[in-house]
Amino acid sequence: MINNVTLAGRITKEPELRYTQQNKAVASFTLAVNRAFKNANGEREADFINCVIWGKSAENLANWTHKGQL
Incomplete structure (x- = not known):
């Protein structure tokens, strides 16, 4: 079974794209996620x-998102 989490927040800095030795992105x-309650x-x-994303999704994220976007 795979755990699945959905987070809504803003990217704090430009995503860092790199490739493994097997050429996997x-x-x-x-991600900055606001709490639903006040202190x-x-x-x-x-x-x-801190998030890590792999494959074509990683390439799309790096190419199409920027700091501050939801």
Whole structure:
């Protein structure tokens, strides 16, 4: 069974695309996801999640997304 997670947030910096020795594309990026609730001071906080994506999806992400996009 494969775990499946859906996150909605903004990319914090340009995705880093690289290739393995077997010529497989891999991209790394960080996603800033706002929490659904406020802290004790009444402010919203965000979680920064490190993500890795492989294959054609990695190439598409690196070519078509930029810093700050949802």
